[in-house]
Amino acid sequence: MRNIVLMFPGVGSQHTGMGKDYYEKFKVVRDTFEEAGEVLRKDIADICFNAGKSNELNELENAQCALFTLSIAIYRVFMAETGVEPRYCIGHSLGEYSALCSAGVINFSDALRLIKERGEILHDVSVSSVGTMIWIINLDSSIIDEVCREMQSKGHEVYISAYNTPLQTSISGSTDSVMKTAKILEDMGALVYPLNMSGPFHCPLMKTASHKMKAVLQQYSYNKPVYPVISNRTALPYDGPESVVENLSSQLTSPIRWTETLNYISLMSVDTAIEIGPKDVLKYIIYKNGSNIKAYSSARCEDFINIRNQVLQLRF
Incomplete structure (x- = not known):
């Protein structure tokens, strides 16, 4: 665990009850959910944990906002408990927003607003095309x-x-x-x-959605990343704040180059990947790519405790 990449998942990883164990154990998680609720004016915790709201959770806009909120909450726990900065951050589709937020490129509240609008744009495309x-x-x-x-x-x-x-x-x-x-x-x-x-995501049929998202993205400001974030579109690190608008808008019309992304971080001597989210999809993909990178999932709080203990043993 010398060179760590944090991986953030996209839509499809959400499930009812996700993150409840973290929510009950860590105040920073409860604070993150509360912050998200204030920005979105809806109870994200209730949407995530209430079994009677599974349909609501699986609505595209809610799924995106809930996944992002939980991912950043777990990331904050990771940083608070280990203090270890990753070598890289990568995110699959929606997860690219989580990666950018964790690297300080987009602040949490702005990212939520962007994701909310992204969800609305994608929903409109899904029902109209x-x-x-x-x-x-x-x-x-x-x-x-x-x-x-x-x-x-x-x-x-x-x-x-x-x-x-x-x-x-x-x-x-x-x-x-x-x-x-x-x-x-x-x-x-x-x-x-x-x-x-x-819908017809990540292909040229999303051109109208991409133009709409670009106009939204241009309304926000972005910071230099604290650590490198790999773009889905190019499978290379972001050039800087100026590349955010182009990368995130073009992401909707471009294929996700995940295999190339994993190849890149492997060449950069990354030896450990930790999935920051409610499932182990990206961990599974690491092994299916035949990578030598050791992969872990933080899907459950007990999984995280194991990761934390291993990280701390190497530090001290």
Whole structure:
């Protein structure tokens, strides 16, 4: 645990009850949820913990705000309990906002406002466009890319929208084009998994949403990162505050280059990855990429205690 990267998840990791053990144990978590409630004018803790509000939690805007709030709460616990600054921060889709906030680029309240507007923009696209997103498993991303290009040459709107591992890729586009492409890939041996809350995210069909988000992002100010944050769009560190607007707006129309991101941090001698969120999705992806990086999840408070103890043993 000499060179640590903190990883922040995106939508899909949320679940009812997430973070309740942290909330009960750490005052900084309760304070973070209270701060979020004041900014958003809604009880984020109730949305996260109340079993009767699972549908509300899974609404796109709420899912994004809840995940971000919990991620930053756990990050604050990590810093308070260990004092160890990460070598890098990375975030998957929505998680890029969490990474930027943890690195001091965007303050917490501004990030919440941005995410709220992002959720509204994405919701509008989801209900107004005939588009979707599907995970493709057990087929090399180069083959998927070739099939998508062939379909595009025939007038279909289908694109790779995330490179998670060499054998886990998502495609997005118009529903008809995505379903036809998925059928071809399935016949080639792929496993196909449609996404819930899905629109044609991270592909050119999000151009209007990207323009709207850019206008929103331009209303805020940004700081120099305390430690490097890797962009989903470029798989390279942010150049500085001036690159925030372009990276976050273009993120909506560009594929998530997660495999390249993991390759980059590995080349930079990162040896430990800690997922800061309510599941272990990104930890799992580390191993599926065949990385030598040791990965941990902070999904449960007891998981975090184990991580904290290991970090402190190395420090003293």
